Amino acid sequence: xxxxxxxxxxxxxxxxxxxxxxxxxxxxxxxxxxxxxxxxxxxxxxxxxxxxxxxxxxxxxxxxxxxxxxxxxxxxxxxxxxxxxxxxxxxxxxxxxxxxxxxxxxxxxxxxxxxxxxxxxxxxxxxxxxxxxxxxxxxxxxxxxxxxxxxxxxxxxxxxxxxxxxxxxxxxxxxxxxxxxxxxxxxxxxxxxxxxxxxxxxxxxxxxxxxxxxxxxxxxxxxxxxxxxxxxxxxxxxxxxxxxxxxxxxxxxxxxxxxxxxxxxxxxxxxxxxxxxxxxxxxxxxxxxxxxxxxxxxxxxxxxxxxxxxxxxxxxxxxxxxxxxxxxxxxxxxxxxxxxxxxxxxxxxxxxxxxxxxxxxxxxxxxxxxxxxxxxxxxxxxxxxxxxxxxxxxxxxxx
Ligand code: GLY
Numbered sequence: 421x422x423x424x425x426x427x428x429x430x431x432x433x434x435x436x437x438x439x440x441x442x443x444x445x446x447x448x449x450x451x452x453x454x455x456x457x458x459x460x461x462x463x464x465x466x467x468x469x470x471x472x473x474x475x476x477x478x479x480x481x482x483x484x485x486x487x488x489x490x491x492x493x494x495x496x497x498x499x500x501x502x503x504x505x506x507x508x509x510x511x512x513x514x515x516x517x518x519x520x521x522x523x524x525x526x527x528x529x530x531x532x533x534x535x536x537x538x539x540x541x542x543x544x545x546x547x548x549x550x551x552x553x554x555x556x557x558x559x560x561x562x563x564x565x566x567x568x569x570x571x572x573x574x575x576x577x578x579x580x581x582x583x584x585x586x587x588x589x590x591x592x593x594x595x596x597x598x599x600x601x602x603x604x605x606x607x608x609x610x611x612x613x614x615x616x617x618x619x620x621x622x623x624x625x626x627x628x629x630x631x632x633x634x635x636x637x638x639x640x641x642x643x644x645x646x647x648x649x650x651x652x653x654x655x656x657x658x659x660x661x662x663x664x665x666x667x668x669x670x671x672x673x674x675x676x677x678x679x680x681x682x683x684x685x686x687x688x689x690x691x692x693x694x695x696x697x698x699x700x701x702x703x704x705x706x707x708x709x710x711x712x713x714x715x716x717x718x719x720x721x722x723x724x725x726x727x728x729x730x731x732x733x734x735x736x737x738x739x740x741x742x743x744x745x746x747x748x749x750x751x752x753x754x755x756x757x758x759x760x761x762x763x764x765x766x767x768x769x770x771x772x773x774x775x776x777x778x779x780x781x782x783x784x785x786x787x788x789x790x791x792x793x794x795x796x797x798x799x800x801x802x803x804x805x806x807x808x809x810x811x812x813x814x815x816x817x818x819x
Pocket of ligand 1: 478484702746771772
């Protein structure tokens with residue numbers, strides 16, 4: 421990491437807020453901030469790119485519930501609740517369809533171990549006040565006739581929907597442009613800090629951008645931005661996900677009517693059917709640093725597991741293989757809002773839930789940027805929970 425730079429960049433016309441990163445989180449923050457009257461600049465060499473180009477777009481607050489993540493569940497549910505209105509507003513503002521589909525999800529078990537795992541998940545969901553219904557194998561196949569005959573049972577979750585992340589980011593980009601957001605299509609080389617305050621950033625062409633406030637929303641790259649003091653850098657690491665896209669020919673439609681998922685041999689596999697015939701099969705979860713190679717092993721495992729669930733998928737054309745990097749934090753939850761460096765905010769660390777958390781993140785950051793306060797639902801996700809002082813207090817507490 422480079423040390424902070426004591427220059428005061430010249431202020432470009434109209435930069436109240438500089439957002440570093442134009443992925444789904446940076447764009448939703450930019451759009452919401454611009455709607456509140458702020459003059460916003462987004463710096464990114466390819467806005468609209470990032471992990472959302474790879475993501476399946478499941479809005480799976482209930483089926484992706486994990487032990488120890490109840491606080492995150494509250495934020496996930498707040499975002500899910502906002503989704504219909506968010507989509508309607510975004511589609512009107514951008515003039516674009518987002519591929520939002522209220523189709524629900526079916527999580528199934530293939531053997532006795534899977535069934536025990538799913539029963540545990542069901543108990544956790546019920547204990548958390550969530551709605552999901554246990555189905556027999558036969559009931560699962562009645563819903564989704566192409567399921568393998570060996571499916572032993574499943575959980576029907578009618579509230580876990582999906583959106584097409586590529587259309588979502590295209591819509592956000594258009595809405596940002598219409599709202600007057602300025603795009604600087606460059607990498608940010610470093611944060612600019614003066615008098616112990618973030619004051620902008622320097623681009624890779626040497627341009628200095630000044631802003632009253634800076635939002636670091638660079639996904640898994642957020643932990644590497646030069647110029648950010650070491651104790652403020654977010655503890656975000658990349659977790660690789662490989663994913664496949666297949667196409668359902670008209671003669672096979674409707675192939676699946678909802679998202680179907682399972683844990684096979686300990687690995688998640690999900691099949692997300694879009695209305696336009698795309699079928700997304702994901703995803704591996706690999707701690708491989710910055711590697712984004714699509715491997716034969718990754719593709720093989722996804723196809724093998726998906727084939728165990730839905731044998732008919734081997735008939736479908738395989739149209740794309742891709743790998744992306746989820747920005748993971750130490751507690752799997754995002755980092756939202758002000759840091760210990762005045763003027764610098766974070767919107768990163770969304771891990772498996774970047775698309776799901778887009779509406780609530782945009783609202784939370786817009787509130788912080790205009791009022792200085794995080795709304796109540798976002799307060800547990802302050803970056804300050806990872807500050808050296810907070811960490812040492814936690815370590816001293818008896819277990
Ligand atoms: N939320 C799905 C994934 O991260 O693979």
